[in-house]
Amino acid sequence: MxxxxxxxxxxxxxxxxxxxxxxxxxxxxxxxxxxxxxxxxxxxxxxxxxxxxxxxxxxxxxxxxxxxxxxxxxxxxxxxxxxxxxxxxxxxxxxxMEKQFISCHSRTLFDLLDRDADGNISVKEFERFGFLFNLTKGAIKEIFKEFDVSGDEILDYNEFQMFIMACVDKQKEIEAQRSHIKEWLQMTLCTLL
Ligand SMILES: [Ca+2]
Ligand SMILES: [Ca+2]
The missing domain is CATH 1.10.238.10 (EF-hand)
Structure with missing residues (x-):
């Protein structure tokens, strides 16, 4: 989106x-x-x-x-x-800032995604609203594979929170990589000029 x-x-x-x-x-x-x-x-x-x-x-x-x-x-x-x-x-x-937003408001978002209010998020529920955070069907399937620890094909709140922490870590990893690349480019340019 x-x-x-x-x-x-x-x-x-x-x-x-x-x-x-x-x-x-x-x-x-x-x-x-x-x-x-x-x-x-x-x-x-x-x-x-x-x-x-x-x-x-x-x-x-x-x-x-x-x-x-x-x-x-x-x-x-x-x-x-x-x-x-x-x-x-x-x-x-x-x-x-999607990932930070999900992390700050995890309970509110969990309750919104849990359409049938059974206290769990199914693949179907995630797919229905995942587009809001630019999560593709493929990404959602990966999330379930990795974070559905209990293997019941639904995410409870604890599993959902683990997913959020992983997203935040991934985001930080990407930001750190970007800043390393920027520093490297600046150093390379300085030596060339
Ligand atoms: Ca549900
Ligand atoms: Ca589960």
């Missing part, structure tokens, strides 16, 4: 808590209110589709999957809390 939006470009997450600043929350609230034509602090599926399609490249089918995920009480509307969470997810993707 790609995030393309001038509104979201102006927002960034706090690196420690992976949440928006007070100023950011105010901006999001203002934006949410500007779309709230019924002035009842709710957003229906049509408004939601217009918003999400204007800031991402998601298909209508995937937009409705996200809507279902955030509409936890099946009321047919998204309240401000759900919208705020969605904006934080989108900002984390825009800034390449």
């Amino acid at each position: 790609k995030v393309l939006s001038s509104f979201l470009n102006s927002l960034h997450l706090d690196p420690s808590y992976c949440l928006l600043s007070v100023y950011g929350v105010t901006l999001v609230l203002h934006y949410y209110r500007s779309m709230d034509i019924r002035t009842d602090m709710t957003m229906d599926d049509v408004q939601f589709e217009v918003f999400l399609k204007s800031v991402t490249d998601l298909s209508s089918e995937k937009v409705y999957r996200v809507f279902d995920m955030l509409d936890v009480d099946c009321s047919g509307v998204i309240d401000f809390d759900g919208f705020y969470l969605l904006v934080c997810i989108l900002v984390s993707i825009k800034d390449g």
